[in-house]
Amino acid sequence: MDLSRNGHPNTKPAPKAVVGRVSLYLRQLESLQRQGLTKTSSHQLGEPFGIKNAQVRKDLAFFGQFGRPGIGYHINDLILVLRRILGVDKDWPLILVGLGNLGRALLRYRGFQSRRFHIVAIFDTDPKKIGQTYQGVTVEPLDALRKGIAAHKTSLALLCVPADAAQRVADLMIAVGIRGILNFAPVPLAVPPQVSVIAVDLSIQLENLAYKVQGSLDGVSWAG
Amino acid sequence: MDLSRNGHPNTKPAPKAVVGRVSLYLRQLESLQRQGLTKTSSHQLGEPFGIKNAQVRKDLAFFGQFGRPGIGYHINDLILVLRRILGVDKDWPLILVGLGNLGRALLRYRGFQSRRFHIVAIFDTDPKKIGQTYQGVTVEPLDALRKGIAAHKTSLALLCVPADAAQRVADLMIAVGIRGILNFAPVPLAVPPQVSVIAVDLSIQLENLAYKVQGSLDGVSWAG
């Protein structure tokens, strides 16, 4: 399947950094669309994120030729093509494993639904939680994982269990066919090469933020 | 102040990527310490994250010389020095602005406390929430921001308000002296250069995961 409109055999997988930025461009395009605009430029697409116009063009060029010299990009068209490239032109069922504080917050998170990600099953080991219904979905025991994944044809999982259970649960998920894991547990997961993991580690992010602020704060007495 | 033990005037700021990885090494060091080990190697430090030994040594070399040829690194010593470099050898008071689902989950998140990040004040605009106490902290109105930040000498903020309020609240926080923002709202923030922002955008992360999985799924019928 050739995802580009013109040219480009599109053989090599896109670099991770490119995909991340294309997601941002899509956000900006949708924002411009809501503002009622119909066309845009590489400058306008990258500007809110501090990305240079040449970078935007290079990133898009990876997937095909979508603009017109002297004119720019047609917003509606580019939204459709980028959604298709990123795979968000269809629904993605998700499972949520581990219904702690974070799990419950994710369950109500608006950002997922608006991007066609839907939590279709919840799993936990706590007998008090099993059988309860949250946001219209009933919590099932971990043993029901295989059946649940098959029923919903799910490839993606949100892993929100405690650190010491994370690898064990991940192994289980992979064994029953999960291909992508958004890992909220603060431990590195060992997974086979066909499985993708993205780690969401808030304390690492906060640590990096503290480092940056520390540098600019050095020798400066607190006052602002 | 020279953060390294020996050599290195330590002038240039560390590349962002280096700092991120050093955080990971610190995690691994703490894990090895809990296992009762006393020394380690560049190989062992990077292995769980798929980082090569040469990369680990290069990253550490940025801050100084901490190992001994033929021996490796002393775990306890390296933990102390990396904590100091990253700035997590001291307490960091945080403010939390926006007490929605995510805000409440962050309030109970264990990963922050264990890294000496403490939420010392909570702000929201909802009159029903103001005055309520969560985890020992009373919710205050946004007008109390300046006073609260001064009282706690806070530089860091968790921004958990809805997208359409994010920029306005960020401007307010910056005006009263906040220097670092962990932004959970799915919008880019425009901030002056002396302020650092790290965006935590779960739907972007999930989108990137879907892209990776889509590639490996292409043409493969669902079955596992």
Added chain:
DNA sequence: TAGATTGTTAATCGATTAACAATC
């Protein structure tokens, strides 16, 4: 000693930016 492992230099690789002919 032989084996392990460092810090650092050199070589490789990839990513970003600038420049520009082509196009509207």
Added chain:
DNA sequence: TAGATTGTTAATCGATTAACAATC
């Protein structure tokens, strides 16, 4: 036409990896 903006090539920049003398 003049001005704007593309896609792409070339130049720059930075980051990763390999190699190795020095050290324990």
